[in-house]
Amino acid sequence: MSNPEIEEIPIRDTMIRLGQLLKLANLVEDGVEATELIKNGLVKVNGEIDDRRGRQLHNGDTVTVNGQTVRVSAPQA
Secondary structure, three states: OOOOOEEEEEOOOOEEEHHHHHHHOOOOOOHHHHHHHHHOOOEEEOOEEOOOOOOEEEOOOEEEEOOEEEEEEOOOO
16 A cells, blocks of 8 residues: 555656656756755655765655655666
8 A cells, every 4th residue: 555645756767866856756946956955965765864966766766855755666677
């Protein structure tokens, strides 16, 4: 049973970088905002703060920003 608060974000490939996902999920306006949020420790990946904009995310990973959580939904390899 999935949590209705978590939005699934489908991606084309098996991996997406954190900064790209924030833009794709409309959690930020642009790359500059993504960089600022990540640099200031305001982004959690799988429940832990991550300060790497290039962090690779895979199927099932969750990202939380400003109380909003999304889950990566990638095609199965």
